[in-house]
Amino acid sequence: MDLFSSEKIKNILPFDGITNYHGVVLNLNDCSFYYEKLMNSINWKNDEAIIFGKKIITKRKVAWYGESEFSYKYSGVTKTANIFTKELLELKSVVEKETQETYNSCLLNLYHSGEEGMAYHSDGEKMLKKNGAIASLSLGATRKFSFKHKENKQRIDIVLENGSLLVMKSGTQTNWLHRLPPTKKVKTPRINLTFRTIEL
Numbered sequence: 379m380d381l382f383s384s385e386k387i388k389n390i391l392p393f394d395g396i397t398n399y400h401g402v403v404l405n406l407n408d409c410s411f412y413y414e415k416l417m418n419s420i421n422w423k424n425d426e427a428i429i430f431g432k433k434i435i436t437k438r439k440v441a442w443y444g445e446s447e448f449s450y451k452y453s454g455v456t457k458t459a460n461i462f463t464k465e466l467l468e469l470k471s472v473v474e475k476e477t478q479e480t481y482n483s484c485l486l487n488l489y490h491s492g493e494e495g496m497a498y499h500s501d502g503e504k505m506l507k508k509n510g511a512i513a514s515l516s517l518g519a520t521r522k523f524s525f526k527h528k529e530n531k532q533r534i535d536i537v538l539e540n541g542s543l544l545v546m547k548s549g550t551q552t553n554w555l556h557r558l559p560p561t562k563k564v565k566t567p568r569i570n571l572t573f574r575t576i577e578l
Contacts, residue, residue, distance in 0.1 A: 395550035400545065403473075409517055409541040424438070450503070513574075523535070529553070
């Protein structure tokens with residue numbers, strides 16, 4: 379099957395948004411290569427957030443990269459971007475070809491095991507392009523990913539495999555929450571790259 383065939387791309391949301399699951403877009407050799415490179419070369423740091431006025435430091439690690447050293451604020455904390463590495467530019471090119479979109483930044487998440495996850499939220503920061511595409515590329519462990527409609531609470535679950543791509547756009551962030559639920563069944567790490575567009 380052609381990895382760039384549009385026939386396998388489907389919108390997993392029933393209404394109020396478009397989230398396209400592109401399936402696996404990297405072969406196993408590329409997945410292993412980029413997983414090792416990113417694990418060992420990215421400037422990983424524990425994530426920080428301000429929740430109800432208290433500073434929280436997570437076990438999950440993050441890294442913020444972009445075309446320039448612009449700043450980005452979410453969860454009450456301002457981050458300054460590192461400059462894209464060679465490997466991130468290569469992956470950005472793959473994602474841009476697959477999605478027919480362009481991106482100028484990437485927020486990376488490192489989950490050391492299934493016990494690390496992310497609570498329900500939407501990516502609605504003011505600096506993000508309004509209704510712009512956010513492309514989520516997964517490397518490493520297979521994890522379940524969940525959506526919940528903000529009004530009627532309908533839930534949609536999807537399994538994200540090693541090398542797979544999920545693209546959220548067109549009302550998804552306005553109408554839906556998403557999360558990475560924790561699980562004790564997964565013992566190995568997952569790297570998640572979220573390519574996005576910051577409007578300066």
